[in-house]
Every structure is written in structure tokens, then in C-alpha cells.
Amino acid sequence: MITVDIEKKLKAYKGQQVLKIARQFPVGSITKIYGPSGAGKTTFLKVIAGLIGPEKGKITFGDAVWVDTDARINLSPKKRKVGFVFQNYALFPNMTVLEHLRYASPNDSWIARLLRIGKLETFADHKPEYLSGGQQQRLAILRALATKPKLLLMDEPFSALDPEMRRILIKELRAIWNEQGTTVMIVSHNPQELGGFTNQELYIEGI
């Protein structure tokens, strides 16, 4: 179980808004996170990953304490080992598709499977600037999966994919998550695009 009970002040344009979330996420659950623009969805994922610290609260993953502000515990992102798909992909401009995946995993057969799932086999030696937006987005997803994270955080991961590609990819991802017992949190401003495959939801309200 992942237990989150945090407060984070948002740098809102006017005044100050506080993001308050208290929720439990069972291992293996797939949560859709939605809500208005600027509500704090991305900020929430970054707090879970350890990229931003909350002012107050606790995050635990099973027996491990990731954050406890009273006890001054704030585990580094490296130690939390979550997978993160950034909204803007955050790819490495000088690395090919294959190099992105090798950087994350030494396992060639696993990498071959990922390339197949993302339909990027024939683009393995391409750098990001020679990929389409959809191909770049799929690479960002594959890279996050490559380390086989126990927790995968995805920020608008399917926004650049057409409905058919999205449907096929989601089917493959579900099979992997099932095999590996991955817990997944997906931010989407358009929850319909996720179809019915999520089994939890978290609505983050705006101001």
C-alpha cells in the first residue's frame, strides 16, 4: 500500500493555494488523476517522486517511509526508484532510442520487447529530433518502464497518440503492469482517453 497524506503550498498566481491530498493506493492499482488546469496534478506526481518536497505530511510505500516532515525524513528520488513519464518527455537530445533504454536497463531481451511494444524497432538508432511527437512520447514511456519500477508516475502520457495507437499501447502496458504488479498513477486532463482501464480515481480540485 502507498499511503499519502501531504500538504503542499502552490505558487499560485493570486494568493496561495494549498494542495492537500490524503489517500491510499493499493499495490497494483491504476489511478486516474484528473482535475482543472493548474490544480496541482503535476505537482502531486513530483511530490510522490521526491522532486518537490511537501511542507507537511507523510508518504509511505509499504514499510518504507519516503517522507515524514515531523521526523525530517525526505528520501531522495534515486532511492524511491519510481518511473516517471514527464509531460514534455525530457528525452536526452544526444542519445538514440536504444541508448535511452540501455541507459535504464542492461537487459537486451527486455529492451527488445519494449521496442516492439512502442513500435520503435526500426527507429532504434534515431535521436529524438528525428522522431515524431508520438514516437518521442512512446520512447518516454518505454524509458520509464525500462527499470521495471514498482511505482510508475505518468503525466499526460498518451496526449500525442492517435486513438488506435493509444488503444494498442494501453493493452500492452496493462499486460506488463499485471505481470510486474506495478502501481500506476496517470494524470490526464481528458479522463475519457484512458477508457475504462483505471480502477481508482483521484480528482484534484482547483481554486
Ligand SMILES: Nc1ncnc2c1ncn2[C@@H]1O[C@H](COP(=O)(O)OP(=O)(O)OP(=O)(O)O)[C@@H](O)[C@H]1O
Ligand atoms: N515547485 C513548485 N512548488 C510550488 N508550486 C508549484 C511548483 N511548481 C508549480 N507550482 C504551482 O502549482 C500550481 C499547479 O501546477 P501544476 O503544474 O501542478 O498543475 P496541473 O494540475 O498539472 O496543471 P495542467 O493540467 O495545466 O498541467 C501552479 O500554480 C504552479 O505555479
